[in-house]
Amino acid sequence: DTAVSQTPKYLVTQMGNDKSIKCEQNLGHDTMYWYKQDSKKFLKIMFSYNNKELIINETVPNRFSPKSPDKAHLNLHINSLELGDSAVYFCASSFVAGVNTGELFFGEGSRLTVL
Amino acid sequence: SQQGEEDPQALSIQEGENATMNCSYKTSINNLQWYRQNSGRGLVHLILIRSNEREKHSGRLRVTLDTSKKSSSLLITASRAADTASYFCATAGRGANNLFFGTGTRLTVIP
Numbered sequence: 001d002t003a004v005s006q007t008p009k010y011l012v013t014q015m016g017n018d019k020s021i022k023c024e025q026n027l028g029h030d031t032m033y034w035y036k037q038d039s040k041k042f043l044k045i046m047f048s049y050n051n052k053e054l055i056i057n058e059t060v061p062n063r064f065s066p067k068s069p070d071k072a073h074l075n076l077h078i079n080s081l082e083l084g085d086s087a088v089y090f091c092a093s094s095f096v097a098g099v100n101t102g103e104l105f106f107g108e109g110s111r112l113t114v115l
Numbered sequence: 116s117q118q119g120e121e122d123p124q125a126l127s128i129q130e131g132e133n134a135t136m137n138c139s140y141k142t143s144i145n146n147l148q149w150y151r152q153n154s155g156r157g158l159v160h161l162i163l164i165r166s167n168e169r170e171k172h173s174g175r176l177r178v179t180l181d182t183s184k185k186s187s188s189l190l191i192t193a194s195r196a197a198d199t200a201s202y203f204c205a206t207a208g209r210g211a212n213n214l215f216f217g218t219g220t221r222l223t224v225i226p
Contacts (some may be wrong), residue, residue, distance in 0.1 A: 004157075008145070041201060041221075042216075043203065043216040044216075050212075055212050056212050056213055061188075090157060102146075102163065103148065103160040104148075104160065104162060104205075104214060105160070106157035109156070109157055
């Protein structure tokens, strides 16, 4: 059983379109995250949710909107896609957040290509 | 920025040799973690060392932490071709709610 699963794995779309990436974890974790990895492999936190509540919202354009219907799911919706949004987006989860941030479990990534 | 930096950016060694990667960070931390990422895959947690620990071992991995220098090292002994991957350090700062990742070291182990 996949612990953290994200769909789709690949997404190719035109500039200006709206797209969503879904993430689900079956680990019973309270905290979920979205990270963006650029072409240089730099990983940057975008959002973090703890028990469906937003706890981190880094400097991300408001075209990106996370939605957490329950603590096992954290979806990412992107409006009006731009070329610079092309990257690999990783969903992750952890048992605890805050100062005791423990091990993160990552999904396999969703590679978004904007043409 | 709390982001760490790994050194070197890339490392190429022969199978059987040891590989050492270093990580430097900027702020006080609660713990530091190392992750591996195989090409086209997600990150996998390797080891976590707390700020009050100086050294930790897990199988062929040895991690050290020097909080006075704000640095950590990851040693992989007796490397194998399957160790070829990118390795990232990540820090959990005091009061932070997430991990900040370094820039990664690309390790290539030549059979």
